[in-house]
Amino acid sequence: MLAGQLQILAREAARLTPIHLRELLAQPQRFAEFSRRAGPLLLDFSKQKLDAAALDALGAIATDCGWEQRRDAMFRGDILNASEQRPVLHTALRGAESRLPPLAPAAVREEVAATLQRMGALVDALELDEAGAFGIPAGITDVVNLGIGGSDLGPRLAVEALSAFHSGRFRCHFLPNVDGHETAALMRRLDPRTTVVLLVSKSFTTQETLLNGQVLRQWIAQAYGGDDAKAAGHFIAVSANVEAAAKLGIPQQRVLPMWDFVGGRYSVWSAVGLVLALAIGMPNFRAFLRGAALMDDHFRSAPWRDNLPVLAALIGVWNRNGLGHAAHGVIPYLDGLTELPSFLQQLEMESLGKRVRADGGELAQATVPVVWGSVGTNAQHAYFQALHQGSDTVPLDLLGVVRPAHTLKDNHDALLSNLLAQGAAFALGKTQAQALAEASSGGEAERLALAAQRTFPGDRPSSTVLLDVLTPESLGALIALYEHKVLVQALLWDINAFDQWGVELGKTLAKSILPALVSGQVPDSFDASTRGLIETIRALD
Numbered sequence: 001m002l003a004g005q006l007q008i009l010a011r012e013a014a015r016l017t018p019i020h021l022r023e024l025l026a027q028p029q030r031f032a033e034f035s036r037r038a039g040p041l042l043l044d045f046s047k048q049k050l051d052a053a054a055l056d057a058l059g060a061i062a063t064d065c066g067w068e069q070r071r072d073a074m075f076r077g078d079i080l081n082a083s084e085q086r087p088v089l090h091t092a093l094r095g096a097e098s099r100l101p102p103l104a105p106a107a108v109r110e111e112v113a114a115t116l117q118r119m120g121a122l123v124d125a126l127e128l129d130e131a132g133a134f135g136i137p138a139g140i141t142d143v144v145n146l147g148i149g150g151s152d153l154g155p156r157l158a159v160e161a162l163s164a165f166h167s168g169r170f171r172c173h174f175l176p177n178v179d180g181h182e183t184a185a186l187m188r189r190l191d192p193r194t195t196v197v198l199l200v201s202k203s204f205t206t207q208e209t210l211l212n213g214q215v216l217r218q219w220i221a222q223a224y225g226g227d228d229a230k231a232a233g234h235f236i237a238v239s240a241n242v243e244a245a246a247k248l249g250i251p252q253q254r255v256l257p258m259w260d261f262v263g264g265r266y267s268v269w270s271a272v273g274l275v276l277a278l279a280i281g282m283p284n285f286r287a288f289l290r291g292a293a294l295m296d297d298h299f300r301s302a303p304w305r306d307n308l309p310v311l312a313a314l315i316g317v318w319n320r321n322g323l324g325h326a327a328h329g330v331i332p333y334l335d336g337l338t339e340l341p342s343f344l345q346q347l348e349m350e351s352l353g354k355r356v357r358a359d360g361g362e363l364a365q366a367t368v369p370v371v372w373g374s375v376g377t378n379a380q381h382a383y384f385q386a387l388h389q390g391s392d393t394v395p396l397d398l399l400g401v402v403r404p405a406h407t408l409k410d411n412h413d414a415l416l417s418n419l420l421a422q423g424a425a426f427a428l429g430k431t432q433a434q435a436l437a438e439a440s441s442g443g444e445a446e447r448l449a450l451a452a453q454r455t456f457p458g459d460r461p462s463s464t465v466l467l468d469v470l471t472p473e474s475l476g477a478l479i480a481l482y483e484h485k486v487l488v489q490a491l492l493w494d495i496n497a498f499d500q501w502g503v504e505l506g507k508t509l510a511k512s513i514l515p516a517l518v519s520g521q522v523p524d525s526f527d528a529s530t531r532g533l534i535e536t537i538r539a540l541d
């Protein structure tokens with residue numbers, strides 16, 4: 001951000017700091033003024049510590065930065081990912097469901113449509129147990145998604161969230177990590193002859209995925225008396241590196257393409273979502289795409305004041321750079337959204353965790369906060385104490401669903417009342433006078449001490465995101481909302497949200513440590529700590 005823009009944020013923050021959220025929330029129009037709807041989603045940001053003047057200032061910054069031009073450039077397929085010279089076209093994956101004229105290049109749209117059709121044919125054949133034409137044996141009951149990061153988190157979130165829409169035809173399993181405990185446990189649980197493995201890796205170079213692939217391949221081959229060709233028939237690959245997949249003996253008809261113009265963390269809409277399509281069926285998968293397209297259309301057409309992704313981005317920038325909060329919590333009040341914090345961790349932190357601009361210059365401001373969280377109400381009984389009375393303020397996104405997919409009304413009312421209570425408690429707090437009034441017994445000193453401990457500072461901001469009902473459409477819209485929030489924040493922060501160089505160093509080091517760990521030959525170039533740990537592990541091995 002420019003120095004002048006940061007000064008504006010500082011000025012607005014200084015003006016608002018003395019104004020407690022209690023005061024802002026006493027305004028009768030507060031909710032109407034600071035909440036917006038798009039399709040099945042409501043974003044209530046009335047409990048954020050800002051007012052109309054601060055919001056205007058933030059909107060003016062977004063306008064000056066040219067958020068609309070950047071948005072259109074993305075939809076058009078301009079090279080937004082400069083360090084890798086790639087366009088950013090995850091929106092093209094759901095473009096066919098959009099009501100607005102397409103902006104993505106025709107060739108991209110055709111490729112996407114063709115792949116979706118191939119994916120549909122595969123899903124239908126597996127559902128009908130007629131996938132012999134694809135070289136897949138009959139009787140498949142279980143699907144294992146082998147993939148990590150973007151090849152795991154989005155599909156896993158959606159499969160878990162949409163359990164009410166599962167066809168029940170397949171049991172779906174996820175194996176992201178290289179931790180052999182899980183791999184071994186999965187092999188104990190499943191029958192290799194009725195399992196199909198989805199090898200999902202954009203790069204097809206990811207150690208975890210490829211190693212687990214080898215292990216599962218051997219396990220399946222053993223069931224066929226060591227016949228590897230038969231084992232290969234249980235594998236489907238999804239990758240941008242189609243040649244590498246072919247080298248593993250997976251024929252082209254079972255290799256679904258991914259493209260360099262889709263980042264891993266934005267890829268659930270592509271064939272990376274195959275496990276989701278198998279769980280909920282193609283009509284529901286298309287509904288999921290439709291929900292994302294609905295949010296795309298909203299993002300493309302609504303002015304910034306009414307535009308949910310832009311507002312979410314401005315609030316994020318305000319909390320980070322205006323008010324200086326270094327963390328951001330995501331608390332879904334729905335067990336089905338348990339994976340949402342992990343998904344958003346990758347989406348936001350891998351995209352926005354940067355400290356230099358594309359030209360290599362140091363940024364003038366902080367970027368992404370630490371994104372974390374877990375399901376409410378569980379979180380309330382674990383770490384909310386620190387969020388209410390600890391020394392740091394952590395702005396929150398509290399998410400809930402208005403109409404549940406069950407009839408246990410008392411449960412749902414209790415769940416939602418907790419969501420609402422937490423937002424109010426964080427914002428309003430409890431004054432010392434209120435706490436003192438409650439501490440009725442004991443001497444003066446005792447009462448004061450107790451009241452101090454029972455005082456809540458409040459003034460802790462949150463947004464509430466309400467989904468009318470959790471469906472493939474509303475989940476698609478929710479994920480797309482956060483994707484576009486990231487785009488706008490990247491623009492405001494002047495960074496590339498579509499590369500992730502920061503994960504490379506550890507991968508390279510792991511490759512050089514592996515032979516030392518296996519052989520015990522530790523090169524002198526290793527640091528003393530790593531050397532000591534290798535020796536300790538080998539001594540106990």
Ligand SMILES: O=P(O)(O)OC[C@H]1O[C@](O)(CO)[C@@H](O)[C@@H]1O
Pocket residue numbers: 148149150151200201202203204205206209264265350500503
């Ligand atoms: O799909 P791939 O290429 O196996 O990559 C998995 C994940 O690894 C990362 O590159 C980070 O290590 C992510 O960006 C990506 O989602």
